[in-house]
Amino acid sequence: MAVSGLYGGRFVAETLMPLILDLEQQYRAAKLDPAYQAELKDSAIHYTGRPSPLYFAKRLTEHLGGAKVWFKREELNHTGSHKINNCSGQILLAKRMGKTRIIAETGAGQHGVATATVCAKFDLPCTIFMGATDVERQKPNVLRMKMLGAEVRPVTAGAGTLKDAMNEALRDWVTNVDTTYYLIGTAAGPHPYPEMVRDFQSVIGTELKEQFRAAEGKLPEAIVACVGGGSNAIGTFHAFLDNPEVAIYGAEAGGHGVDVENGHAASMTGGSPGVLHGNRTYLLQDKDGQILEGHSISAGPDYPGVGPEHSFLHDTKRVTYVPITDNEALAAFQLCTRMEGIIPALESAHGLARVIKLAPTMSKDQSVVLCLSGRGDKDVESVGNYLGLL
Amino acid sequence: MSRIEKRFAQAKAANRPALVTYVMAGDPDLATSRAIMEALPQAGSDIIEFGMPFSDPMADGVAIQLGGQRAPAGGMTPRGVLGMVEDFRRKDETTPIVLMGYYNPIYIFGVDKFLAAAKDAGVDGLIIVDLPPEEDEELCIPALKAGINFIRLTTPTTDDKRLPTVLHNTSGFVYYVSMNGITGAAIKSRGAVGEAVERIKSHTDLPVAVGFGIKTAEDAAEIGRHADGIVVGTVLVDAVGKSLVDGKASDKTVSAVRDIVASPAAGVKRARE
Structure with a gap:
């Protein structure tokens, strides 16, 4: 299913397809669930500060x-940053889906920090993939993630930036698909991620x-x-x-x-x-x-x-x-x-x-x-x- | 009967699984890659999977990632891959060739243009990792119309409910990915692979080949008891990488690949003993 016309889609390996279809169903259900919406709103007010x-x-x-x-x-x-808006929504979904481990990619580290934050709050182990170049130029965020309990995995492939971090996160996801929720931070990736991230933001x-x-x-x-x-x-x-x-x-x-x-x-x-x-x-x-x-x-x-x-x-x-x-x-x-x-x-x-x-x-x-x-x-x-x- | 059908039928008649070998096109350079390709059938390969390099191979482990970087650095392009197949076909009319890779280079080449050129060159099938059945309109259906098999990956996460969807437009053979993981990872349970192959076979008459994580003659022999084909890739691309001297092909490069193919080739021969 495309976002709009030519764009969007679900161009992923078969290993991930069943999970992505399940994610879409779970997201549709959560959207209509007053309890989910109430928890999200409460978190927005009292945790994020909205x-x-x-x-x-x-x-x-x-x-x-x-x-x-x-x-x-x-x-x-x-x-x-704004990244917490999306993380707060997706972490509740991950819990609903019974996932026990979170992975994410990060560029500047803002999404990594927001992910590590909600993982600390919900007591879920998390691994953040970050390009090695970015690890160097965004040290304060790397430290924050580590203090929050996340494992930060520097990615040396390619130029060591966000694209490479996303490749590596996808590889981890394919390997650990049974236990792991991929908390994508940007409004991209396979459907339904772009729509979900947009909704939360x-x-x-x-x-x-x-x-x-x-x-x-x-x-x-x-x-x-x-x-x-x-x-x-x-x-x-x-x-x-x-x-x-x-x-x-x-x-x-x-x-x-x-x-x-x-x-x-x-x-x-x-x-x-x-x-x-x-x-x-x-x-x-x-x-x-x-x-x-x-x-x-x-x-x-x-x-x-x-x-x-x-x-x-x-x-x-x-x-x-x-x-x-x-x-x-x-x-x-x-x-x-x-x-x-x-x-x-x-x-x-x-x-x-x-x-x-x-x-x-x-x-x-x-x-x-x-x-x-x-x-x-x-x-x-x-x-x-x-x-x-x- | 297509080349792929014929080859699986021959292997079946010999009471053994077919050996499918994956190498990266143009790795590490055109001449060496051409020599590797020609050496594969002699070394015991029944079907050649020819990797099309892509900058962001999200289902591949480090060995194939590196091969995918060496090949473009050595000048390989999608056009070049098709040229290599064309040259190979002039000398070998029977060994099936399946191109394996990711969608974007084909999309940018132009789907119809690519399929026509691939058919002309003598390509028998395509395995495109990031095109699940939900995206069949993109390339799978046009490929079938062009007379090229579209070989689908099924995985441990593909359950019985989904399997018919995955098999629906699949042709040539079914490629069972032995594990949740990337190329080159380790198979956790060979027994589970055997069960999965039987499960898939209850849904289709197509041959089922198993790939990902097959490294040794023992792997080939044991998994080949159930499977109609076994795929070996990472160990071959890794052998290319390890044979290089100062980043360039050495006089050991082609023989390194040939020597490694000999092992699973022996494995498939004793799989049903």
Whole structure:
């Protein structure tokens, strides 16, 4: 079953198919189960700290001199990013399915930390697959995962980034399918994962819509999110897809620039449809269908693919996806830190860089909302290195 | 009668399972890979499974992952794989060739274009790991229309309820994956494999070959008691890797593969004794 037309699907080995079909059934049942929904809601309020605030960024607004700039503060969630929204939902499913072990892939470590967190809470052993390169550049998150009781397995295959971590997680899953639940963090993978992750993350956009209406009495003129695999983005966008008056922008990892060969990870701007990790979607690949390694200053968004629903939204032009370079993200990171006293994740800084370009082109009575998907504590060392502060 | 049918019938007549050997196309370079391919039937291989390299082989262990990196580094492409089959067919008209790999390189090549070229080259079947029956429209049905067998993997997780779905469009033979795991892992219970093969045979008249984790003559002999074919792959790709000197083929590379094939080839011969 495809997400939408060409994209999505269930391109997995037969070993996994029975489990994936079971997962879909269990998810359908859970969705309709009031007890499941109540537990999820309780966890969102008392554990995650929802709703996350909608914040008016006054100094940044004045500085940019155009539209009002707002942040949906997902970085204030427990564990420091939006990733917990999805983990809270999937861990309850894993329990329902009687699974006794959790695995996950992680890029920047935000999803790994969120997974390790819910596993600690529910007393389940977990193994996190993380590219060896990412283990190096995201040390604080590696330590957090270990302290939470997770086993972090560095993956040295390929470039040692998120794509390789996902391959290795799939290999583990095939081997331990009887006991193990694969808690995918991004809105990609075989059906029903993209749909599930979207559903769990769509709380972002639903809250945002209500909060903005309460603040301004209307809908925002534009919303922006960064897109790696695209989980915070689809969560932010989903509630607005049927409001054509709201312009929607996704910021892809432009790395050194989309003209630089193998120098970026903008899979929609610079890729083409193909099949990887269980779904058909836009991918960075060569003419023979071999998948390329993406590059980004930010771990995670260097993934050479994107969730299948984004591919659909790209083709239908409902969402405008634009590449943001490493340098633009770094500049946005610093501006946000100095002007608002908020250190954003480098991923989220890509979204902010888009806002920085967009706001001055809009009028002062208009608004743009950024999903500030994660906090940047984990990035201070690597940014410090880039800026020569260390 | 297709080449695959004929070959299984011959093995059955000789009261032994067929030996299926997997090597990676173009590993470590075109000339050496061609020599390996030609050596396989002489060494006792009945059917050749020819790996199509892919950057992200999610069902493969380290040995085949590395082979899949060496081959493209040596210049192998999907077009090159078909070219090798075409060359092989000029010298050998009877050994069946099954291409094994992942869907994306075929999807990017273009399904219809690929199938036409594969048929012309003399390809007999396809095993595409990431195309379960739920995705039959993609390649399985077009392949059947093009006259190429689509050989499906069944696994320990494929229960009796699902088995008919998996077998529905399968042709040539059924490939039973001996365990939940990736290529090159260890088989936990040979006995359980035998039971699973009998279970599958109660659902289909197609030959059932068993692969994943078969390394020794003993594995081949014991599993071959029940199975119509046994598949050996990782040990061969690993032998290529270990024979290299400074990353390049050595004068031992082809003979290393030939020597290893001899062991399961002996195993299948005494499987039914």
